[in-house]
Amino acid sequence: METSILIAKLLGLPVFVAGAGMLLNTSGFRDMAKDFLKSEALIYLSGVLILVAGLAVVIAHNKWAGDWTLIITTFGWLAVFGGIIRMTYPNLVAKVGSKFIDSPGVMRAAGVIWIAVGAVLSYFGFGA
DSSP, X not given: OHHHHHHHHHHHHHHHHHHHHHHHTXXXXXXXXXXXXXXXXXXXXXXXXXXXXXXHHHHHOOXXXXXXXXXXXXXXXXXXXXXXXXXXXXXXHHHHHHHHHHSTTHHHHHHHHHHHHHHHHHIIIIIO
């Protein structure tokens, strides 16, 4: 459980803040995402970073328990797959990402989800 709490502490606040930024500065985040998606090199580089981070989480915490710690394992595996996709198909990521960004409400929905996940992780990391 110590590993779960440590990872929850590391992920909770940054995920929460990212979600809050998406809600409080939606147009700024949308503009930043559009700029990001113009560069396949940045998409690839983000894939490397996300893959390494995801592997670190999965190696340290590959627990498929029926409690809150499942969020951490799921987060790790999604990061692994997301990193692989960014590294192998950066042009596809740019095309699909552009469609999502232009879709109304996507940034706000993502913000709400990130805030919820960040709040849960922060609660169990720092409070429970």
